[in-house]
Amino acid sequence: MTxxxxxxxxxxxxxxxxxxxxxxxxxxxxxxxxxxxxLTRVRGSFTQEFETSEALFKDGTIEGRLLSEIYMDIEW
Structure with a gap:
């Protein structure tokens, strides 16, 4: 993702x-x-819950890394 x-x-x-x-x-x-x-990982249904989309992008992580740190490796 760019x-x-x-x-x-x-x-x-x-x-x-x-x-x-x-x-x-x-x-x-x-x-x-x-x-x-x-934000849910399908395998195992591991889910993180946030009050807002802003909070999701501020605090949500995948493998300990923020989405803003890994976006270039996300495929959609």
Whole structure:
């Protein structure tokens, strides 16, 4: 994913869109319900919950790394 795509990804999630993506051959989902955003690894259904999409991108991690640190290795 390019930086431009990552910004579009963040903007889409901010308006309520949901996405699946792959990082290091693992599938992940970003989903939403009113008042919550979720980052879920499909294998094992490991889920992190956040109050807002901003919090997801500020605090959400995959393998201990922030999404902003690994976006270039995300495939969607």
């Amino acid at each position: 930086l431009k795509e990552f910004i579009e990804f963040q903007e889409g999630i901010a308006i309520g869109e949901e996405y699946s993506f792959t990082y290091q051959k693992e599938e992940y989902w970003i989903s939403q319900n009113p008042g919550a955003c979720y």
